[in-house]
Amino acid sequence: MTRLILASSSVYRRELLARLQFAFESIAPELDESPRSGESPEQTALRLAQEKAVVIAKNQPGSIIIGSDQVATLDGLQIGKPGNHEAALRQLQLMRGREVAFHTALCVLDHRQHAPFPVQVQDVCTMVKFRSLSDAELDAYLRIEQPYDCAGSAKNEGLGITIIESIKSDDPTALTGLPLIALTSMLRNAGLSFFKL
Numbered sequence: 001m002t003r004l005i006l007a008s009s010s011v012y013r014r015e016l017l018a019r020l021q022f023a024f025e026s027i028a029p030e031l032d033e034s035p036r037s038g039e040s041p042e043q044t045a046l047r048l049a050q051e052k053a054v055v056i057a058k059n060q061p062g063s064i065i066i067g068s069d070q071v072a073t074l075d076g077l078q079i080g081k082p083g084n085h086e087a088a089l090r091q092l093q094l095m096r097g098r099e100v101a102f103h104t105a106l107c108v109l110d111h112r113q114h115a116p117f118p119v120q121v122q123d124v125c126t127m128v129k130f131r132s133l134s135d136a137e138l139d140a141y142l143r144i145e146q147p148y149d150c151a152g153s154a155k156n157e158g159l160g161i162t163i164i165e166s167i168k169s170d171d172p173t174a175l176t177g178l179p180l181i182a183l184t185s186m187l188r189n190a191g192l193s194f195f196k197l
Helices: 011-018 041-057 085-095 135-145 159-163 180-189
Strands: 003-006 063-074 077-079 099-110 119-130 164-168
Touching (some): 041 119, 119 180
Antiparallel strands (some): 063 099
16 A cells, blocks of 8 residues: 655635545655745746755655645735735735735655656646725624635635635646646546446
8 A cells, every 4th residue: 555645734724635435644854945046936846846845755665745835926926825814915915906826836746666657746836816895894703713724714625615716727736735636637647446347
């Protein structure tokens, strides 16, 4: 049995991966998630997804490690995790009535011997249009949900859906943090089977 590891402490990513009905472990990677100078949002997300997988792989030989990262961008500026109420409110004020690109990067690192695809990476872009809501509504939303650990300050799987006008993506799970359509393709490439035939 191949050992599957999710390189994340995110409860949202764990819940998504559990849908595939594989046994897996979650290990949080310790690394600096700051963007590098001159790096595009897509490049940041792809680099961090891969770095998360590599950090965990160093101590987990023979495993398949899944790394993921998400970066939101508006007018070329990266919008990260706000960390607190004031920063989250500023983010939502900036994004109100606007369309924001969320880059959700995925890396599957196959750390087994003779792996057919040792490293697979992909960026899945989701376009999210936010509603034009008042400061009072945005403040009330933040006080209820407190999405301070989410890029863009909105949890689409929770009450955050009420501040969103539309979502455009090839993968409905990407915005939540783990693009399962892309992931299932990568795991198939690694030889994992989803069904017992």
